[in-house]
Amino acid sequence: MERSAITAQLTEIMIDVFDLDELEYRDDLSAADIEEWDSLSNIRFMVAVEKEFGFRLSNSEIESLKNVGEMVDLIERKLA
Amino acid sequence: MADLLALPWLLPAPPDFRARVRALRSAHGAGEAVRTADLVALAGHGLDLSQLGSLGKIVDSRRQSLCAEGRLRPVLLGIAATHTLDLVAEALPATGLRHGVLVDTVQTDYGQLAQAVLDPSSALAAARPDFVLLALDAAALGLARPQFEAAAAEAAVQSALDYVASLRDGVRANIGAGVILHTLATPAEALFGSYDARVPGSVRWLIARFNQRLCAEVVQDSDLLLDMAAMAEMVGLARWHDPLRWHDAKMPCALDAVPLYADHVCRLLAAARGLSRKCLVLDLDNTLWGGIIGDDGVEGIKLGQGSARGEAHLAVQSFALDLRRRGIILAVCSKNEEAAALIPFREHDEMVLKEDHISVFIANWTDKATNLKAIAQALNIGTDALVFLDDNPAERERVRQELPEVAVPEVGDEPSDYVRLLSLAGYFEAVAFNDEDRKRADMYQANAQRASALQKVGNLDEYLASLEMECTIAPFDDLGRARIAQLVNKSNQFNLTTRRYTEADIAAIQADPKKFTMQVRLVDRFGDNGMISVVIFDRGDEVWHCDTWLMSCRVLGRRVEEAVLAHVAAAAKAAGASRLTGEYIPTPKNVLVEKHFEKLGFACTGERSGGGTLWELDLAAYTSPDLPMQIEAKTGAGALADSPTPQALVD
Structure with missing residues (x-):
């Protein structure tokens, strides 16, 4: 799967999960940039990613992520 | 059938969901009204x-503004x-x-459950919630690890039950709210395997024991029970429990299950507010039987043992009959010639449903939305009390458009799924089951006969006389309390003030010497209508003021309200009062009684602050009318002094 396709899908998920009107994707986006991104919506985010891409994220994988770019890396690896 | 956790009895989320939410949000931002109907x-x-x-x-x-609109x-x-x-x-x-309730929540701080519940000055108590959900998991109750000594196992269960009961008592005493208790979900994991079931003190055993004793010994009539164990089992335990989410966030269930969990909580709240559905309206062809009676004939339709299709339709009928036995009214709405539609009911040996079970039977070629309105009208209930089961997606869609308040389960084209979908949707969620419920379907049945008697008699006075009514008026008592509370909380149309009281409130009112209370029952030659009216007056020296006056619409037009007035007027006079006063507080549903006091001869004394009207009746000028019923006035312990003696007002 192309990286651009993954980021596009991820952007859609984030718009839904964080209830945003729009979102400009950047690799360095993190919880600090999005007001609605708290510990609870983070869980919803992880579960939405799992559902969309069809794999399960482990606790250690979730905890290691620093920003959305790393999430895309992880998805690329998992889908490879 | 689609995934259970996606609530498959509902239509799937529309593809333009996000755009519609945005439109609602920007309408709000622009100061335009967001209507309840759009959100619903x-x-x-x-x-x-x-x-x-x-x-x-x-x-x-x-x-x-949603609250002010008054529809939720x-x-x-x-x-x-x-x-x-x-x-x-x-x-x-x-x-x-989805369930007609406008829910707001207030949560206790993490780890502060007992303090919040047991301290009358806690933030939870200060918020004055209507209900409190006491959600304690097996770990918090000391039931998450095995206890292999039989005595220790019983003790662990006992202490968990005691703790839950004390918290419940704390909520009632300190917060004055209703309490929702829940059973515990069994864990997916076993320790011994199947043998767990036989080991006193295994976690499965502890939880099964706790659940059974919770329901039998702790949960009381005025509590609500959320059967989490049943919900988890329905979903599947391995799917319900998500260990990762438990360990990283202490989530009690998988995230996917949260919409179902929330739906079950809302059903319960709606049921407690009297908003559960009351009537199941059934289509006939391909719903109650396979095939089309008008084309296939009574020998050609599929129904009964011997074919999967026939058995599936039989199961739908059996489930409908079971619903009727617990008090749900059944009606038929079919596009058919009436004569043809009735043939299976009369001639097919395997029909479980008989004509007698159907309170209103409509088979014609008129559109179904119009017919559903007629059914609601014949039964004196709102269209928002109807559930409409139909295999035909076009009919379902039409009804959803015309009457969005009617519940229309999305049942697909496999009749084997119908019973499950109808049941899982939870339209008929109950919070009590009593004799009134057991008899309700028969009472509505009798009502349909009464309507036809009216057509035959033609003259209202003759009709009322022909009903041979016996009206019993008594003060509140312990026996009637549950039904009184039920009526107080669910009567919307014939309700002057729409004040809601809990069972505890009713008990306090019953004991208060400054209150004059009435519970009214009506029997006629078609059957016992049960308790049909509840009235509360505040007794003053000069003036008795009406706090609550409500009546079941089943007995509308029977002049029962005149009998009630005669009763309270006699009592007030005997106690030396000179006037009765009342108020009409308008809601979206009670326009029916806007002129109630006027019809009874009260004079309007002005506008009520906050909306509505004020009324007064001069007792010196009042004489009780002759009424077409036998009236028996009973006196209770507290009302002996100044209740009127039994009087027959029939001429």
Whole structure:
């Protein structure tokens, strides 16, 4: 799967999960940039990613992520 | 059948969900009205957690105006949990729209459950919630690890039950709210395997024991029970429990299950507010039997043992009959010639449903929305009390468009799924089951006969006389309390003030010497209507003021309200009062009684501040009318002094 396709899908998920009107994707986006991104919506985010891409994220994988770019890396690896 | 956790009895979320939410949000931003109906229409879909959250935020931001619009019943739910229910709380406002309740929540701080419940000055108590959900998991109750000594196992269960009961008592005493208790979900994991079931003190054994004793010994009539164990088993335990989410966030169930969890909580709140559905309206062809009676004939339709199709339709009939036995009214709405539609009921040996079970039977070629309105009217209930089961997606869609308040389960074309979908949708959620419920379907049956008697008699006075009515008026007593509370909480149309009281409130009113109370029953030659009216007056020296006056619409036009007035007027006169006063507080549903006091001869004394009208009756000028019924006035212990003696007002 192309990286651009993954980021596009991820952007859609984030718009839904964080209830945003729009979102400009950047690799360095993190919880600090999005007001609605708290510990609870983070869980919803992880579960939405799992559902969309069809794999399960482990606790250690979730905890290691620093920003959305790393999430895309992880998805690329998992889908490879 | 689609995935259970997606609530498959609802239509799936529309593809333009996000755009519709945005439109609602910008309408709000631009100061335009967001109408309840628009929100309810969106909430009627099987939404996921994020979608429920988005919609819920709009509800939160418009709470006051939605409340003022008056179409939803506001409920403040306190959540006192030993685990994380934030996501459930987030899902509740949008989910509530589906069930007619405007839910707001107040949560206790993490780890502060007992303090919040036992301290009358806690933030939870200060918020004055209507209900408190006491959500304690097995770990918090000391039931998550095995106890292999039999005595220790019993003791662990006993102490968990004692703790839950003390918290429940604390909520009642310190917060004055209703309490929702829940059973515990069995863990997916075993220790011994199947042998767990035989080891006293295995976790499965502990939880089974706790659940059984909770229901039998702890939960009382005035409590609500959320059967989490049944919900988890229905979903599947391995799917319900998500160990990762438990370990990283103390979530009691998988995230996917949260919309279902929230739906079950809202059903319960709606049921407690008297908003559960009352009547199941059934299509005939391909719903109650396979095939088309008009084309296939009574020998050609598929029904009964011997074919999967025939058995599936039989199961639908059996389930409908079981619903009727617990008090749900059945009606038929079919596009058919009436003569043809009746043939299977009369001639097919395997029909479980008989003509007698159907309170209103409509088979014609008129559109179904019109017929559903006629059914509701014949039964004197709102169209929002109807559930409409039809295999035909076009008919379902038409009814949803015309009458969005009618519940229309999305049943697909496999009749084997119908019973499950109808049941899982939870339209008929109950919070009590009593003799009135057992007899209700028969009472409505009798009502349909009464309507036809009216057509034959033609003259109202003759008709009323022909009913041979016996009206019994008594003060509140312990025996009637549950039904009194039920009527007080669910009567919307014939209700002058729409004041809601809990069972505890009713008990206090019963004991208060400054209150004059009436519970009214009516029997006629078609059957016992049960308790049909509840009235509360505040007795003063000069003036008796009407606090509550409500009546079941079943007995509308029977002049029962005149009998009630005669009774209270006689009592007030005997006690030396000179006037009765009353007020009409308008709601979207009670326009029926706008002129109630006027019809009874009261004079309007002005506008009521906050809306409505004020009324007064001069007792010196009042004489009781002759009424076409036998009236028996009973006196209770507290009312002996000044209740009128039994009087027959029949001429």
